[in-house]
Amino acid sequence: LAKTTQPISMDSYEGQEVNITCSHNNIATNDYITWYQQFPSQGPRFIIQGYKTKVTNEVASLFIPADRKSSTLSLPRVSLSDTAVYYCLVEVSNYQLIWGAGTKLIIKP
Amino acid sequence: NAGVTQTPKFRVLKTGQSMTLLCAQDMNHEYMYWYRQDPGMGLRLIHYSVGEGTTAKGEVPDGYNVSRLKKQNFLLGLESAAPSQTSVYFCASSSRQYTEAFFGQGTRLTVV
Numbered sequence: 001l002a003k004t005t006q007p008i009s010m011d012s013y014e015g016q017e018v019n020i021t022c023s024h025n026n027i028a029t030n031d032y033i034t035w036y037q038q039f040p041s042q043g044p045r046f047i048i049q050g051y052k053t054k055v056t057n058e059v060a061s062l063f064i065p066a067d068r069k070s071s072t073l074s075l076p077r078v079s080l081s082d083t084a085v086y087y088c089l090v091e092v093s094n095y096q097l098i099w100g101a102g103t104k105l106i107i108k109p
Numbered sequence: 110n111a112g113v114t115q116t117p118k119f120r121v122l123k124t125g126q127s128m129t130l131l132c133a134q135d136m137n138h139e140y141m142y143w144y145r146q147d148p149g150m151g152l153r154l155i156h157y158s159v160g161e162g163t164t165a166k167g168e169v170p171d172g173y174n175v176s177r178l179k180k181q182n183f184l185l186g187l188e189s190a191a192p193s194q195t196s197v198y199f200c201a202s203s204s205r206q207y208t209e210a211f212f213g214q215g216t217r218l219t220v221v
Contacts, residue, residue, distance in 0.1 A: 032207045043113075043199050043212025044152070087151060091207055095165065097142075099151040 004088050004100035011106050018075045020103050022088030025069055032091040033064060033071045037084045038102070044087060048073065083107045111135055115200050115213035122190040122220045130185040130216050132200030140203045141183040142167075142210065143175060145196040152199065158183055159206075190220045 005023040012018045024033065032051045036044035048055055048062045050071075055062045061074040075082060088100040116131045132141065139160050144152040154167030156175040164175045172194060174186045183202075187194060197217050203210040 034209075041215070043201070043215055044210075045212070046209040049207075049209070095157065095159075095206070097152075097154050097167070099153070101149060101151045 004090055004098055006086075006088050006100040006103045008101070009104040009106070011108060012078055013108050014079055015077055018078050018082070018105065018107075020073045020075075020086055020088075020105065021070055022073070022100055023070045024088070024090050024098075027068055027090055028093060029068075030093055031068075033062070034089040034091060035060070035062065035073045036087045036089060038087065039084050047086075078105075078107050080107050080109060113200055113202055113211050113213040115198075115216050117216060118214065119217050120219070122187075122218065124190060124192060124220060126190050127186070127188050128190065128218075129187075130198055130200075130218075132183045132185070132202075132213060134181055134183075134200075134202040134211070136202060136204070136211065137180070138202035138204050138211075139180075140205065140210075141177065142201045142203075143173070143183065143185045144199045144201065145169065145194075146199060146215075147196050155185065155198075190218075192220045194218065195220045 034049040035047040038044040048060045050062045063072040085102040085104050087102045090098045113134045142157045143155040153169045158164045158177040161180040176184045197215045199215050200213045201210040
């Protein structure tokens with residue numbers, strides 16, 4: 001059974017690149033990895049999704065090594081508004097949705 | 110375009126009372142989900158639906174029932190509320206599996 005593990009919290013500074021890693025053992029070849037962002041008193045918001053190598057969109061990049069035992073969300077040049085909780089999600093083929101406990105990211109000026 | 114709307118936003122129940130949470134989406138999505146979120150535990154899937162008239166159990170279904178009589182609505186029912194069901198409940202929808210899910214603003218439920 002897949003399980004996701006991510007750091008509880010991280011700090012960084014404005015303008016820096018932030019990398020948040022999620023460990024996920026026992027995931028299958030076709031399982032997708034998705035990252036969401038959540039602000040207080042709001043629902044999670046989709047950031048990026050992939051299942052192998054590298055995916056990039058206008059706000060983030062997702063790196064998945066060949067063994068797929070982890071994935072890294074990369075946020076380029078963060079700002080204060082990126083302070084939020086970031087969740088890693090593994091979507092397994094039989095409708096299992098395995099969420100990490102979330103990483104609280106604090107961006108300092 | 111409202112997206113995903115949850116009703117109510119807040120509710121306090123006494124132990125043993127029942128209630129229904131309503132989720133409505135206007136994106137014509139096939140898939141809908143109910144989650145609960147507790148401090149330090151991330152989101153846990155309660156029930157989900159892959160289309161009108163279908164429902165299935167998620168990770169933590171006990172004590173909850175759901176119905177999807179119309180494609181745009183997904184109802185979550187608590188027949189006899191317990192303090193352990195105090196949580197924030199989120200509804201979400203997506204067009205298909207393995208794609209972006211859109212979440213509502215959440216319902217904060219307290220059972221006393």
